Amino acid sequence: MNLSTKRIVSSKVEQALRKHGLSLDGRLREELERSAVIGGGFQPEIVIRHRDTEVTLDQRIDQLRNDPNFRDCFPPAPRTVSIDDAEAIRGEFDAIAKGTTEVIAR
Numbered sequence: 001m002n003l004s005t006k007r008i009v010s011s012k013v014e015q016a017l018r019k020h021g022l023s024l025d026g027r028l029r030e031e032l033e034r035s036a037v038i039g040g041g042f043q044p045e046i047v048i049r050h051r052d053t054e055v056t057l058d059q060r061i062d063q064l065r066n067d068p069n070f071r072d073c074f075p076p077a078p079r080t081v082s083i084d085d086a087e088a089i090r091g092e093f094d095a096i097a098k099g100t101t102e103v104i105a106r
Contacts, residue, residue, distance in 0.1 A: 009036045012046040016057035021075070028064065028073040032057060082106045 001009070013032045017024055032048065039047040039054055048060040055063070064070040079101045081088040095101035 005038065006033075008038070009033055009046055012036070013057065016061060019058075020061055022061070022073065026073060028061075028070055031064065031070070032060060035060070078102045080104050 010033060013029060013036060014024055016032070017029060022028060035048045035050060036046050036057070037049055037054075038044050046057055047054040048057060050060060050063070065074050078099070079092070079095065081092050081096075081101060081103055083089075083103050083105050089096065089103060092101045096103060
């Protein structure tokens with residue numbers, strides 16, 4: 001990969017990491033940049049070659065989120081409470097306001 005291609009790939013990987021709220025340094029970035037290529041035909045985009053398929057950066061990040069080798073690169077999932085559970089919502093009100101607990105429909 002030439003220098004200008006590396007810069008493009010690095011920039012796109014950084015955008016994807018920021019979008020997902022992940023660290024811009026470390027093993028996750030290295031993995032994405034190592035596997036990244038420019039593809040997409042008429043509308044070029046950065047794709048990741050993984051095994052015998054090509055996936056988008058977002059798809060590969062989602063795959064790595066479930067990979068035990070990369071779990072430490074992702075923040076823990078927020079605690080959740082059901083929208084139907086008024087008592088739990090009252091009890092977690094401050095955490096919901098801070099964004100550390102999510103209210104979900106069940």
